Amino acid sequence: MKYVDAFRDPAASxxxxxxxxxxxxxxxxxxxxPAIMEVCGTHTMAIARNGIRDVLPxxxxxxxxxxxxxxxxxxxxxxxxxxxxxxxxxxTFGDMLNVPGSEDSLATARAAGADVHxxxxxxxxxxxxxxxxxxxxxxxxxxxxxxxxxxxxLAAAAENGLPNFSMLTALKLVPxxxxxxxxxxxxxxxxxxCPAHVSAIIGSDAYAPFAGPGGRPCVIAGFEPLDILxxxxxxxxxxxxxxxxxxxxxxxxVKPEGNVKAQNLISRYxxxxxxxxxxxxxxxxxxxRLRKQYxxxxxxxxxxxxxxxxxxxxxxxxxDVLKGILNPPGCPLFDGRCTPENPVGPCMVSSEGACAAxxxxxxxxxxGKDA
Amino acid sequence: MAxxxxxxxxxxxxxxxxxxxxLAHGGGGRMSRSLIEAEIAPRFGKGPLKxxxxxxxxxxxxxxxxxxxxxxxxxxxxxxxxxxxxLAVHGTVNDICVCGGKPLWLSVGLILEEGLNISLxxxxxxxxxxxxxxxxxxxxxxxxxVVARGQCDGLYINTSGIGRALPGFSLGPEMxxxxxxxxxxxxxxxxxxAVLCAREAVLSGTGPMxxxxxxxxxxxxxxxxxxxxxxxxxxxxxxxxxxxxxxxHGTPCGVALDEQNIPVxxxxxxxxxxxxxxxxxxxxxxxxxxxxxxxxCDPILTAWKAIPEGRNACRMGTVTADxxxxxxxxxxxxxxxxxxxxxxxLPRIC
Numbered sequence: 001m002k003y004v005d006a007f008r009d010p011a012a013s014x015x016x017x018x019x020x021x022x023x024x025x026x027x028x029x030x031x032x033x034p035a036i037m038e039v040c041g042t043h044t045m046a047i048a049r050n051g052i053r054d055v056l057p058x059x060x061x062x063x064x065x066x067x068x069x070x071x072x073x074x075x076x077x078x079x080x081x082x083x084x085x086x087x088x089x090x091x092t093f094g095d096m097l098n099v100p101g102s103e104d105s106l107a108t109a110r111a112a113g114a115d116v117h118x119x120x121x122x123x124x125x126x127x128x129x130x131x132x133x134x135x136x137x138x139x140x141x142x143x144x145x146x147x148x149x150x151x152x153x154l155a156a157a158a159e160n161g162l163p164n165f166s167m168l169t170a171l172k173l174v175p176x177x178x179x180x181x182x183x184x185x186x187x188x189x190x191x192x193x194c195p196a197h198v199s200a201i202i203g204s205d206a207y208a209p210f211a212g213p214g215g216r217p218c219v220i221a222g223f224e225p226l227d228i229l230x231x232x233x234x235x236x237x238x239x240x241x242x243x244x245x246x247x248x249x250x251x252x253x254v255k256p257e258g259n260v261k262a263q264n265l266i267s268r269y270x271x272x273x274x275x276x277x278x279x280x281x282x283x284x285x286x287x288x289r290l291r292k293q294y295x296x297x298x299x300x301x302x303x304x305x306x307x308x309x310x311x312x313x314x315x316x317x318x319x320d321v322l323k324g325i326l327n328p329p330g331c332p333l334f335d336g337r338c339t340p341e342n343p344v345g346p347c348m349v350s351s352e353g354a355c356a357a358x359x360x361x362x363x364x365x366x367x368g369k370d371a
Numbered sequence: 372m373a374x375x376x377x378x379x380x381x382x383x384x385x386x387x388x389x390x391x392x393x394l395a396h397g398g399g400g401r402m403s404r405s406l407i408e409a410e411i412a413p414r415f416g417k418g419p420l421k422x423x424x425x426x427x428x429x430x431x432x433x434x435x436x437x438x439x440x441x442x443x444x445x446x447x448x449x450x451x452x453x454x455x456x457x458l459a460v461h462g463t464v465n466d467i468c469v470c471g472g473k474p475l476w477l478s479v480g481l482i483l484e485e486g487l488n489i490s491l492x493x494x495x496x497x498x499x500x501x502x503x504x505x506x507x508x509x510x511x512x513x514x515x516x517v518v519a520r521g522q523c524d525g526l527y528i529n530t531s532g533i534g535r536a537l538p539g540f541s542l543g544p545e546m547x548x549x550x551x552x553x554x555x556x557x558x559x560x561x562x563x564x565a566v567l568c569a570r571e572a573v574l575s576g577t578g579p580m581x582x583x584x585x586x587x588x589x590x591x592x593x594x595x596x597x598x599x600x601x602x603x604x605x606x607x608x609x610x611x612x613x614x615x616x617x618x619x620h621g622t623p624c625g626v627a628l629d630e631q632n633i634p635v636x637x638x639x640x641x642x643x644x645x646x647x648x649x650x651x652x653x654x655x656x657x658x659x660x661x662x663x664x665x666x667x668c669d670p671i672l673t674a675w676k677a678i679p680e681g682r683n684a685c686r687m688g689t690v691t692a693d694x695x696x697x698x699x700x701x702x703x704x705x706x707x708x709x710x711x712x713x714x715x716x717l718p719r720i721c
Binding site: 008009010013014017042048049050051052053054055098107108110111112119120121124225226229340341351359360361362 | 391392393394395401402405571573631646647649699700701702703704705706707708710713
């Protein structure tokens with residue numbers, strides 16, 4: 001862990017923070033108050049957990065983006081997952097358990113007898129399917145590119161000889177979501193702090209369409225506090241120079257072309273489709289699903305269930321939070337009707353959700369800042 | 372059949388939250404607390420159970436007795452650094468110790484599942500006996516039940532313990548004052564991460580080791596400064612975050628913790644990073660969090676560091692006058708809230 005400690009060094013943080021202050025001073029003279037979207041939910045959590053907002057110059061605001069896979073999953077997916085759990089043993093990432101569907105959550109369904117197992121690794125589902133050949137086993141495959149790679153590996157492992165294994169997929173892609181955001185006139189973003197792990201798969205070149213003349217600075221940063229601070233520093237420096245290019249602060253992991261082997265594995269098993277994003281709507285070619293020839297591994301066709309959009313809860317403004325139009329405390333349900341114990345929307349329950357981050361770490365914030 | 376019932380129940384819309392017990396109600400966080408406040412406190416929460424101390428203090432002509440009970444359902448039954456037998460002793464002994472008691476007698480109730488391997492049972496009972504010897508407690512009564520296969524998961528253990536109050540301690544959250552020091556007796560979160568890694572087959576062989584162990588020597592070492600000790604707890608389920616939040620709940624005090632000073636072993640930190648867990652939410656089973664007057668901080672740390680289980684003790688925070696607020700000063704130079712854990716972070720770790 002000594003390696004990681006270098007990215008948490010308080011003295012180094014102070015040095016970057018003082019650079020941020022002078023860059024923000026320059027921007028102030030040009031009348032720029034930068035709004036930076038951290039696209040990825042892991043960044044949202046790391047920013048909150050490390051108290052990053054406290055050390056930023058007051059005119060710099062961070063806006064949480066749509067990069068929380070649980071948050072952008074439609075309530076109808078939870079309904080379908082519960083239905084699947086009445087016919088099969090279901091494995092899921094723990095985050096999904098308390099996400100409200102149209103009526104119930106997987107946690108309440110499990111308490112009533114549905115066979116739902118939280119897991120940290122998708123391979124737990126595969127191991128179970130192997131050990132219990134007579135039992136239908138379904139993995140709830142949700143996630144972005146980082147998760148899609150292991151899901152494709154799962155498909156490769158299950159392709160031959162695991163007839164009792166299938167997946168209910170809601171896999172989503174980051175670049176099409178960014179394209180939708182920049183074309184939405186209600187959304188005001190000056191720069192993107194781009195994800196770390198997703199970028200390791202897709203590569204830094206994937207952000208080129210959002211940078212360049214008329215575009216925005218796109219800076220890829222790791223998840224350590226110093227990574228994030230330095231990423232923000234790169235963004236402010238670009239803005240101060242009137243530049244907008246793709247900058248890779250996380251070069252120790254992310255390559256321009258990404259992980260080609262993973263990309264090839266993904267495209268062997270998956271094909272793009274127009275996916276529905278909770279609160280945002282349908283975005284063209286923004287999801288991946290199993291190719292038709294792997295239909296036997298697709299829980300929807302296997303069990304004859306369909307993921308419908310479902311009924312989003314009334315009053316919940318997760319969609320606006322995911323687009324960066326609203327900060328969590330701006331939602332009328334925040335911390336009132338909607339808490340982590342009784343979540344109304346998914347952003348309050350996911351460990352990468354903006355509302356959960358705000359609720360868990362940020363209720364001390366001075367009123368008004370960033371809100 | 373259960374699945375069919377679930378499906379039917381779902382269709383009837385009967386699965387409303389909190390109409391049934393969820394795993395999250397056992398997580399040691401806010402939902403556990405609300406279950407206890409709603410269902411246990413109104414029925415039993417008077418007398419010695421008032422305020423839900425780790426152990427009850429009972430009047431006795433020869434000095435107060437301390438009484439507690441705990442049940443153990445950990446899975447796997449054996450994990451790196453310990454097993455359910457050892458844990459069943461340490462859990463109960465430590466609850467007596469942190470209430471200022473010297474543990475003396477233990478009861479052991481076993482619930483065994485049909486088909487349990489006898490050599491596994493022997494290993495666990497040997498381990499339980501050795502742990503009891505080390506803590507100076509005698510197992511004086513017990514009970515054994517066997518249930519049909521599938522009706523429990525191998526083996527569950529309940530232990531109850533009786534001890535005698537050590538002189539000089541006067542402990543309780545109401546004793547805490549702004550300016551008090553918050554000490555940890557050693558690295559935090561090792562037990563929870565060890566069990567979780569064993570269960571999820573993460574970092575096999577190189578992962579964290581449980582810290583399950585007795586704290587009686589730590590309490591004895593602090594006894595010279597007993598009058599300056601305000602409050603002690605072992606940060607089990609819910610971790611440091613739950614203990615510190617509960618300690619200042621309803622008091623005029625808050626706590627500021629310093630991330631730089633929070634003791635975490637390298638293996639546990641790696642595992643927590645890998646699994647995305649906040650170490651402040653993860654259980655220890657052989658540590659104490661101790662609140663004391665500022666002048667007692669150095670003497671207690673010196674006394675702790677002189678014994679093996681306290682060699683990595685440190686001061687990790689200070690009590691503030693900011694009522695109910697528990698904050699962490701982060702390495703990055705910011706501050707953030709330290710919230711009670713929510714949901715089923717780590718079911719069946721003890």
